[in-house]
Each structure stands twice: as C-alpha cells, then as structure tokens.
Amino acid sequence: MSEYKIAVVNSSSFGQVFKEHWQELEQIGEVKRFMLPTDIDGKTLAETLHGYNIIIASVTPMFNQEFFDNKDDLLLISRHGIGFNNVDVKAAKAHGTLVTIVPQLVERDSVAENELVNLLTMVRRTVPAAERERAGRYEDRAEFMGNELSGKTFGVIGCGNIGSRVAELFSVFGGQVFIADPDPKAPAGWLKNHNVQHVDLDTLLKNCDYVSLNASLNDGDYHLINADKVALMKDGAYLCNNGRGALIDEDAVLAGVESGKLAGYAADAVEVEPVPADHPFLKNDRILLTPHTSAYTYECLHGMGEKCVSDVKNVIADKPLVRELTSTLA
Structure with a gap:
C-alpha cells in the first residue's frame, strides 16, 4: 500500500x-x-x-x-x-x-504515583483547603482535618503491573498491605519484601483503611464495588480508583460517602466520560475527580x-x- x-x-x-x-x-x-x-x-x-x-x-x-x-x-x-x-x-x-x-511498563510509575497523589490530596483535603486560602479565609483552617497514612492498613484490588507498584508505594508507610487478585503475578519474594499479604476481596475490604482499585475491566469486574461491598468496608475507609470507572457502582459509592461509611473517594476515571457538569460526584467535597490524567507526565x-x-x-x-x-x- x-x-x-x-x-x-x-x-x-x-x-x-x-x-x-x-x-x-x-x-x-x-x-x-x-x-x-x-x-x-x-x-x-x-x-x-x-x-x-x-x-x-x-x-x-x-x-x-x-x-x-x-x-x-x-x-x-x-x-x-x-x-x-x-x-x-x-x-x-x-x-x-x-x-x-502501549506496554504496561510505560504507564506503571505515572499511574501508580498519581493514584497515591489523588489519595493523599483527598485524605488531607488539600484542594478545599487551598481554595479557602486563596479566598483569604485563613481562619477556616481548622475545618480541614485529615488522617495519616503511616501505620495504617492498605488494600490493593488487582495486583498486576500498576497495582503492584501501588502496593510498593503503600508499603513505605509501614503498615500491612493486602492484595486481592485471583491470579497475582507477584513472586513470593516480592510479597515478603514489601510486607504484602494475598487475601480474598472480602477480607481486604473488612480490614483496610485505604483501598485502591487497579483491576482490569471485564464481565466479572463490572461494578465490582457495589452496595454490598461498600457495606463490608471499614467505617471511615477511603477508596481510590485509577483503573476503570465502571469498577464501581457510582450510586453505591456516593451513598457510602454521603452516609459517612466512606470518608472519601478519589478517582481518575468514571463510567461515562467526559464527566457531565451535573454529576453528583462533583458536588461533594469528599469526592475528588481528575479528568483521566494519570498518564499525563x-x-x-x-x-x-x-x-x-x-x-x-x-x-x-x-x-x-x-x-x-x-x-x-x-
């Protein structure tokens, strides 16, 4: 041709x-x-x-x-x-x-690091605090209480190329890291070196303070995190998603945040993109959305x-x- x-x-x-x-x-x-x-x-x-x-x-x-x-x-x-x-x-x-x-290694660090950034931004309420400072409202700073990550328990759902890097980043905070994956590719030595334990999904959800979604999207993973799974999670847990938007039931996660069951949700993907201006996620300051920019380094x-x-x-x-x-x- x-x-x-x-x-x-x-x-x-x-x-x-x-x-x-x-x-x-x-x-x-x-x-x-x-x-x-x-x-x-x-x-x-x-x-x-x-x-x-x-x-x-x-x-x-x-x-x-x-x-x-x-x-x-x-x-x-x-x-x-x-x-x-x-x-x-x-x-x-x-x-x-x-x-x-694109080979997965090209995106590995960029996506994993962005997930940690989004999670930390949500947990420490960085965006609303910065907006209040820009508005000259220094006296409001006591409203922006956050949580620490050091010594907490972390969960990574989907331990492939990117999920494994997220687990490595979580391990630096010194707490237990759980992974849930039906076919984890990580060798036993990697699990031990990074204080990672392989468990089933329900065990992970019940025990983790911070949960990261990194699974691929297939028929079995559609709305993997639904109302039943949110109910299993620890009270006050944070959820982040840099995988695919359809891994979560958005109504269930929104209800979890609004009820206080979940302390916050941070995501770089939603089920339908671009995000409509009237999406309820955009109206809740305990939810942080970025416009699918994890690879933007x-x-x-x-x-x-x-x-x-x-x-x-x-x-x-x-x-x-x-x-x-x-x-x-x-």
Whole structure:
C-alpha cells in the first residue's frame, strides 16, 4: 500500500506535547485528529473514518463489531494507552486489523504515583483547603482535618503491573498491605519484601483503611464495588480508583460517602466520560475527580507516543510489532 491516512481519535495529548511524534507520522501520510462523541455508534464511526487505514486510538470510542462490519481497509489500531477495553479484538482479527497497546511498563510509575497523589490530596483535603486560602479565609483552617497514612492498613484490588507498584508505594508507610487478585503475578519474594499479604476481596475490604482499585475491566469486574461491598468496608475507609470507572457502582459509592461509611473517594476515571457538569460526584467535597490524567507526565506521554509511532512505522515496513512488555517485580 503506497498511500496512508492516519486518524488520531479522541486523543487530546498525542502530538501536542511532543510535536515530533505528529511530524514523524506526517512523513508517512496524511494525519488528522478526530474528537468524536464517546458513545458514537459503530457504523457512524466507520463512516467518519472512511479512507483512514491507520488509527491512533484513545480510551474512547468503542471500536466494536458494528464498526468493523462497516469499516473499509484498516491496517492498524494503535492504542495510545494500555488495555484493549474499547476494541473488539476478535472482530479486528477477523477484519485483518492489527491491534496494539502501549506496554504496561510505560504507564506503571505515572499511574501508580498519581493514584497515591489523588489519595493523599483527598485524605488531607488539600484542594478545599487551598481554595479557602486563596479566598483569604485563613481562619477556616481548622475545618480541614485529615488522617495519616503511616501505620495504617492498605488494600490493593488487582495486583498486576500498576497495582503492584501501588502496593510498593503503600508499603513505605509501614503498615500491612493486602492484595486481592485471583491470579497475582507477584513472586513470593516480592510479597515478603514489601510486607504484602494475598487475601480474598472480602477480607481486604473488612480490614483496610485505604483501598485502591487497579483491576482490569471485564464481565466479572463490572461494578465490582457495589452496595454490598461498600457495606463490608471499614467505617471511615477511603477508596481510590485509577483503573476503570465502571469498577464501581457510582450510586453505591456516593451513598457510602454521603452516609459517612466512606470518608472519601478519589478517582481518575468514571463510567461515562467526559464527566457531565451535573454529576453528583462533583458536588461533594469528599469526592475528588481528575479528568483521566494519570498518564499525563512528560515521561509517560513521551513513551506512549514513541510506541504508537513505532507501531505505524513497523506496520508499513511489514516488521513485527512489539505488543507487550513484562513487568519486573523485585
């Protein structure tokens, strides 16, 4: 194929910070950015991207069976991120389309560190305290009581590439760290070195002061944290989620925060993005939302962009694609 058209779909960051990535693609063919509705149907998506044979894809929209049934020639979908959640990989294969993701190690530190930042920001009520100071209300400072993390009990649900890094960061506070994962990849030596214990989900929820959600999203994990699971949690526990928004039942978590069962909830993802302005989470100062920016570090975005450009170059040169890297735990 001598003519390439590249669509960058719903990624507001690719080629923006590191413009050289966009310029490298322009040396290959026409490049155009598309910002499309997150819930666009597959047929309309295919029609919109007609003629584009390479796609750099963000976390939305859904490249589903309907999309592939209606799409013309498509060589590659290179995810500008980790996970295949929004791509029907089986339909892609039947269509003859290659699908790649950013290796998990590229995002590991960035996402895990952001989760800890969001949790600490919520626990110490940093945002409302700073806003009050900006308003010249120094005398209100006694309203912003927080909690310490040192010596507390931590839980990590999903101990893969990112979850394992979150567990490592939690371990520096000196408390017990529990992980719940049906198939943890961490070796026994790693568990011992970081004071980590493998337990079932209910045991984790009943015992932890701080709980981090890092599971991948599949049929079994949809609304993994629901009303029953919130009821199991320790009174006054904090919950944070840098995985997928649909891992929680938002109504159940909101009810938990409003009742005081949960002391707070911090998340970088919600089930439907972008977050509507009237979302109840935005009206509660015990809930902290960030706009899916866990990967927004210079180091991470550079690595993500490099991988996408490499995917495109390798496809047109008919070279093998690097699909994944293995996490190394020590």
